[in-house]
Amino acid sequence: MPVSSVASLPRGHQTMLLAHRAMIGDLDRIQSTATELAETPNGVRADALSAYAGKLAYVIHHHHEGEDEFLWPRLRAAGADPEALETLTTEHAELADLLTRWTESVTQPVTDAASATRLSALTKELRDQLTVHTQDEERELLSRLAPALDERVWKALENHMRTTAPLWTLRFMPAWLLSVAGPNDSAGVPVPPLARVFSGWLRRTQRAAFGPNY
Structure with missing residues (x-):
């Protein structure tokens, strides 16, 4: 997508693109770190990785729930392309079991080479499948679903995501999105003052979890 096109998107749309970028980037780093832990065990890093990955x-x-429970039904009611919505709904369903298995694995600290190797393989599988899904989703939002999207829809989604998230995300999310934002999509970062305040905390947390893969 051309840089100028990204910069002209509604803020909520830019936020979604940043979230996709941050998810895939973190999964890359989790996989690399798990591979290293299989070769060189490090209990402190394993604990930090588990806490961050949780x-x-x-x-x-939460991202997928927001789409399944709020955005897709709203677009469906507005007459959005049913085939595009079916594609994205099906991909979420296909990801659900994998995401559950990965969550169960990654939130348990790595204790030996075998568990680290399993985590690396499972993370790669999730990253690859999520990469395909996010690419499909971004394409559909800019093409077949675009006629049903406007600023009001994106603002409503932003409000839904904010009101259904726990308080700790106010510390994490803005700084997390800012960490992957470029100069032309930084408008997608919510609550910029909080993002700046907690950027240092996020960097320290990520360095502890990822070590040389930070």
């Missing part, structure tokens, strides 16, 4: 797992679950 936050990521929640964010991905």
Whole structure:
């Protein structure tokens, strides 16, 4: 997508693109870190990785729930392309079991080479499948679903996501999105003052979890 096109999107749409970018990036780093833990065990890093990945797992679950329970029904009621919605709904269903298994695995600290190797493989599987889904979703939102989307829909989704998320996400989410934002999509970062305040905390948390993969 051209940079100018990204910058002209509604803020909620830019936020979604940043969330996709951050999810895939974190999964890359979790896989690399798990592979290293299989070769060189590190209990402190394993605990930090588990704590961080638990936050990521929640964010991905909440992201999909927001679409399944709020955005897709709203677009369906507005007459959005049914085939596009069916594609994205089906992909969420296909991801659900994998995401549940990954969450169960990643929230348990790695204790030996075998568990680290399993986590690396499962994370790669999730990253690959989620990459395909996010690419499909971004394409559909800009093409077949675009006629049913406007600023009001994106603002309503933003409000829904904010009011259904726990308070700890106010510390995590803005800084997390800011960490992957470029100069042309930084408008997608919610609550910029909070993002800046907690950026240092996020960097320290990620360094503890990912080590040299930060």
